[in-house]
Amino acid sequence: TQAKLKSFGKVRVTALDQLARIIYSEARGESFEGQVAVGAVVLNRVQSGEFPSSIPDVILQPGQFTAVQDGQYRLKPNKTAYRAARQALNGADPTNGSLFYYNPAIATAKWSKSRPAVISLGRHTFTN
Structure with missing residues (x-):
């Protein structure tokens, strides 16, 4: 998947x-x-020192975003995005x-649900 995305x-x-x-x-x-x-999380990771230091490297880091894994990342974004x-x-x-x-309704990873919530917006809970 990563090779295709880098193509x-x-x-x-x-x-x-x-x-x-x-x-x-x-x-x-x-x-x-x-x-x-969601965009802010990517940028926060770029700046954190705990993740890769560029937007594409954060997004394409294996196992980080479901949409990269399942191919939705290839969809054409709309004007709102x-x-x-x-x-x-x-x-x-x-x-x-x-x-x-994470989305608490569908998340299965216990580690994500164990992190203290900072804020909930819509269907996503944001954590550190």
Whole structure:
């Protein structure tokens, strides 16, 4: 999967495009604030020192985002996802610095549910 995603190389894919793709694929059914929050988590990871130091490396890090694993990341983002990505890139962070999120209705990983919640937005709980 990672090799296929990196094959975007022939077409210039910007950080904005990648952030919009992960927002759209992970949170397209969420409110605008919830979409910005998903983008903010990616950027918080880039800045944290605990994760890779670039947007594509954070997004493509194995096992981190279900939408990358199941192929939804290849979907074309809509205008709202791009707007949310721009907001996140401009510093908006409704998660207060969160590094993780999960959907409590479908999450199966006990480690994610054991982390203290920072905020819940829509169907996602954001944690550190």
